[in-house]
Amino acid sequence: MKNYKIILSTIKHNLKILPPRTDLCQECATKHDINEPHNRDSLYYQIHFKMKNGRSPNWEDAIAHCDKVTKQLWRKELIKLGETLPEKANKKEVKRK
Ligand SMILES: [Zn+2]
Numbered sequence: 001m002k003n004y005k006i007i008l009s010t011i012k013h014n015l016k017i018l019p020p021r022t023d024l025c026q027e028c029a030t031k032h033d034i035n036e037p038h039n040r041d042s043l044y045y046q047i048h049f050k051m052k053n054g055r056s057p058n059w060e061d062a063i064a065h066c067d068k069v070t071k072q073l074w075r076k077e078l079i080k081l082g083e084t085l086p087e088k089a090n091k092k093e094v095k096r097k
Pocket of ligand 1: 027029032
C-alpha cells in the first residue's frame with residue numbers, strides 16, 4: 001500500500017502538459033475576452049488548475065479574475081442553469097441584496 005501511494009505521488013508530480021496556443025487563454029486553453037470566465041469544463045483548465053492548486057476548479061475559480069458586474073451576472077445565470085456554486089459565493093450573493 002505504501003509503495004502504491006509513492007507511485008501515485010510520483011506520477012502526480014511529474015505530470016506535464018503542453019501550453020495552449022498563444023492565441024488562446026493560457027489558463028483554460030479557450031478563446032475568450034480577458035474579463036470573461038475561464039472555461040471551467042476545459043480539460044486543459046481542469047488539469048492545469050489541479051496541478052497548481054491540488055483540487056479541481058469550480059465556477060467561482062473560473063470567474064475569480066472577472067470584474068464585480070461580470071461575476072454577479074455569471075453567478076445569477078449559473079444558478080438559473082442549476083449549477084451549484086460554492087457556499088461562500090452564495091453567502092456573498094445574499095449579502096449584496
Ligand atoms: Zn481562460
